[in-house]
Amino acid sequence: MSRASTTRTWLVVAGCVALGAGAGWYAHRALTAAPGGSGTAPPVPPLQRVQTVNGETVVIVPADVQRASHIDVATLGVATAQPERVAYATVIDLQRLFDLRNRLAAARADRDSARAQADASRAQYARDRALFEDDRNVSKKVLQDAGAVMQTDAARLQSADAAREGIEAMLRQQFGDALAAAATTPASDLVRRLSRGRAVVLRVTLPADYRAPAPVRITVDGADGRPIAAQRLSASPQGDPAVQGRPYLYLAERALPIGTRLAAHLPLDQPSAPGLLIPESAIVWYGGQPWVYVKTAVDRFTRRYVPRALADDRGFVVTAGFQAGEAVVVRGAQLLLSEELRPQGVSTQCKDPPECDG
Numbered sequence: 001m002s003r004a005s006t007t008r009t010w011l012v013v014a015g016c017v018a019l020g021a022g023a024g025w026y027a028h029r030a031l032t033a034a035p036g037g038s039g040t041a042p043p044v045p046p047l048q049r050v051q052t053v054n055g056e057t058v059v060i061v062p063a064d065v066q067r068a069s070h071i072d073v074a075t076l077g078v079a080t081a082q083p084e085r086v087a088y089a090t091v092i093d094l095q096r097l098f099d100l101r102n103r104l105a106a107a108r109a110d111r112d113s114a115r116a117q118a119d120a121s122r123a124q125y126a127r128d129r130a131l132f133e134d135d136r137n138v139s140k141k142v143l144q145d146a147g148a149v150m151q152t153d154a155a156r157l158q159s160a161d162a163a164r165e166g167i168e169a170m171l172r173q174q175f176g177d178a179l180a181a182a183a184t185t186p187a188s189d190l191v192r193r194l195s196r197g198r199a200v201v202l203r204v205t206l207p208a209d210y211r212a213p214a215p216v217r218i219t220v221d222g223a224d225g226r227p228i229a230a231q232r233l234s235a236s237p238q239g240d241p242a243v244q245g246r247p248y249l250y251l252a253e254r255a256l257p258i259g260t261r262l263a264a265h266l267p268l269d270q271p272s273a274p275g276l277l278i279p280e281s282a283i284v285w286y287g288g289q290p291w292v293y294v295k296t297a298v299d300r301f302t303r304r305y306v307p308r309a310l311a312d313d314r315g316f317v318v319t320a321g322f323q324a325g326e327a328v329v330v331r332g333a334q335l336l337l338s339e340e341l342r343p344q345g346v347s348t349q350c351k352d353p354p355e356c357d358g
Contacts, residue, residue, distance in 0.1 A: 059339055061336070073329050075327050080275060087207060107167055108164055114157040121150040128146040179249065200252050202252055202262070202264070203247050218232075223262075278328060
């Protein structure tokens, strides 16, 4: 083969190789641009972990994350709710009660001292009188002096008794029979709890048209919205000038600021209404209101408001807003609320980890 023929052959081979390379590059671009290609595809927005569906907030938590976070649910059970009325309650100042209690203790000490002195002077007068009548072994003047001392001590004892009774009357007139009885008891556990701030006294004004007797037990809404149990003490001798009705005193085992106004819930003497029991462990407080997370799908939890309901030692009995058989989160609800409130769209990864601090 001649050199010219060989040169033409190599030129043809090189052209074929160039065409094959170009075709391969074009095919690679076409595959990577098509869906499912191995190249860089347009970014797909990540699934939002918090969504709003029909006006309710939904938190999306995969099943494996639920297991790792120990999120547990319970099915709502049927319970009964007692109809109720709302009344006004005020935390009263008990400093006057403590002051009168101290004054009563001093008055009792004065009365005991006066009684001892009166007993001694009466005994002395009896001895002098016996001696005077026994052939005048003492003079008449000594007997008269002993009689004067006896009368003075008797008058002092009477004055001490009146002072003590006056303080006890003030206690009853200002704080009612129950608190007055506690204040007059030297070692009263009730007064000790009140003085140490472990309990407070509420003045609850029953509506004028509330015909039933004052309930023995009621609940009041705390400043954070949590229900507080209260027990009746007695009728209140003093009323609230801003509210018309029948005032009663109730004891609440909770530290509350003096003068705080609260809403009290009075049960009505009517048939109980059927409802659903929401366990206390399912309640999360947000914005001063109670909420629960309802499991609406395998990986979805909806935060739902708990309407005003009867509270007892089991939880809340609701008559609206929930359905029998719904599952509510009884463990891990606070974790769901934290996840919901965590800002979205904020990357937690960075090239230099120290820069992520703060």
